[in-house]
Amino acid sequence: MHFILNNWYLFLGLFVVLFLLVWGPLRQMIYGIHHVSVAEAVRLVNHAQGVVVDVRENDEYRSGHIPKSIHVPLSGLASGLTQLDKYKARPLIVCCRTSQRSARAAVLLRQKQFANVQVLAGGITAWQGENLPVEK
Structure with missing residues (x-):
């Protein structure tokens, strides 16, 4: 106990770091945000009228989407x-x-009453890794 009292600032820092690590996934769970694979995203677009929303900045989007x-x-x-x-x-x-970034965007969309919001696991990097088409 003496060690903890003498080094309280280290333990405070540890708790802050642990909180920050847990808060993102916990927040997504609270808002019902799910990550979907590339294959599931393709299925949603092709068979459930899914819409892909790209939240990257303009230059990233122009380089391929x-x-x-x-x-x-x-x-x-x-x-x-x-x-x-x-x-x-x-x-x-x-x-x-x-x-x-898409996880943060998904939470915002759920807060604004969008009912069915998923995050593409791995993002455009995973999409390209599956050799699926991108437009420039």
């Missing part, structure tokens, strides 16, 4: 929600480069 995806950068997602309103009832597959 999933065909027919809707581009709404994460930095402008809050103001670009009207562009997505017509897809509220359809499955949305949110993607970015590796699925970090």
